[in-house]
Amino acid sequence: MAIAGLPLSDRRLAGEVPATVARVTPAQWTEAARLVREAGGRLVALWGADRREAGDAFSVYAAYATPDGLSVLDLHVAHPDESYPDLSGLFACANRMQRAVRDLLGLVPDGATDPRPWLRHGAWRPTDYPLRGDFDPEAYRSNAVEAYPFVRVEGDGVHEIAVGPIHAGVIEPGHFRFSVVGEKVLRLEERLGYTHKGIDRRFGDFTVAEGYRLAGRCSGDSTVAYAWAYAQAAESLLAVVVPPRARWLRALMLEAERIANHLGDLGALGNDAAFAFALAQFSRLREDWLRLSNRVFGHRLMMDRVVPGGVAVDVAEEAREAIAAQAACIEREARDLRDIFDEHSGLQDRFITAGRVTPDLARALGLVGLAGRASGQALDLRVDFPVEPYTRLAVRKAVHPAGDVAARVRVRFDELFESLRLVREILAGLPAGEIRVDLPEPRPGAFGVGWVEGWRGEVFVAVEAGEGGRIRRAHAHDPSWQNWPLVEHAIMGNIVPDFPLINKSFNLSYSGPDC
């Protein structure tokens, strides 16, 4: 796990995820980033913590994906006036994460070129830092929205279109500033953070055993992925081993979540290309699937079903048959619909070449997850770092190099059928036994991580325990942090009316990265 070429005194973390954590110096921080970048690794998450209450300093953490697993680096910053080395030159996605760290903790990267706030829109003062232990939420109350300096594009006939935060449809809020000539988009700049709910600070109100409920509400469409990643982190810091049946049931729910989201997206993508038939059909299949989830797991979206120590519900024998029958039915219908999609020239005309992200650009800027695989980035934690039961299921990665809307549609279809296969295999191989184990009291300072391939991409969670079983610091990272900047690139040169279609083909989370 150690970063090749850099000797670190790292510690292997307990738990499912192959991960180490190491304290580094500023020089090692920069050198590690360079070595990871050169070796083709990626920055998974960057966050900070005020650890003064524990008799320590501030920390900035970086989690890297290396060929051996996760490498978490912990850089101590003794005083908030000290800067830490900027990573955005090596990993472009670090830009917004570092701005979030500054907004929440007041730690400033040395040499970073973008001083604008990210999560702070004006609800707290630029000199207040919500994640510091001495932050007083009562000291300042405001719903002020400060002006945000967007990058201006100048030239003959260039004008701006401002969209949001409230969008036309029933979707999450965010602001898009388009600079256009006629119909053609020259530049898009995103302004997010509107759904910032203070989740990182809120984690401190929960115990390690309870925090899964909050984690499962970072992004509601990925509640299983988040809750599983959180559970992994909790089990890692508690050194708890989960019974086999619980692991298989977690995978069953994760694949069920992937199926539900892909069904929804395929319908919405057809609809955004004016093919309402697709929405009617796929939303019907999605509804059938959600009703089945409700019957089997007791919740349509499976919230609060993955818990630290195992799962909250078992699957009865008759439910297994119902799931298998429903999966077969959806597979049959979705194959009909795929044929209809493939043969529909009007639909393909909208999909093909729209919103293209080339594999080179995807690699350079670190596109991950479903959108990454549709741009030739063959990354899937279920294959690259499989945990049980994925170790036995031989998941086939769905990868396509075209990087356009058509490729993202195609990857969704491929993954839908693969997940339906996995559901049947999981049901067939489901081991008997317990579904949950009791949790011990966490040791203050114990640290753990979780890393799960959700339907959108990799969800990462880090948890540090405090006194009395409470959470001292927890951070949940959404893959949309990495992917949002690529939407800005995907739209360039396309026309404004194609933006909803292109945006939907990524279908990134607002709430997840707004945290």
Place this chain on the structure above:
Amino acid sequence: MIPILLKILRTGIVTEPAPQPREDWRVRGAQIGDEILRLLGRALVIREVDAGSCNGCELEVNALSNPYYNIEGLGIKLAASPRHADMLLVTGPVSKNMEEALRIAYEAMPHPKLVVALGDCARDGGIFGASYATCGGVSKVLPVDVAVPGCPPPPLAILEGILAAVAKRAP
């Protein structure tokens, strides 16, 4: 074209009957009654605003448009502009960063303005509570007619709540 038509024929009509309004979720009642039905007739235009939800409620609001619930068939339309809306359907604990946008949307609506707070967060902040970043529920910002519980409320509960806000109030 033929496969599409065949698929439509084989699928048939799957739309299910609509539920009754849930009177017990009503928060503000006195001024809503015959007047609204008289003003709105049978049609209702809704502007949905995500005021910091996790997106779970949005998934279930969108489900209302699927063929099983078919809300457009009931005369309910989700509109792009609050200027066309009879009702504001609000989700999330109202993040501070969305508070002003939510107020502007409300101000833009024509009278009478119905407000439905959808889900546990919109009711009272839910799991996010009231914090430096959240207002702790829609009623902290706007007058709320009906608050629908659930995390997220399933589609039928959403429909029951919407109907409760519109339907004639029993004296």
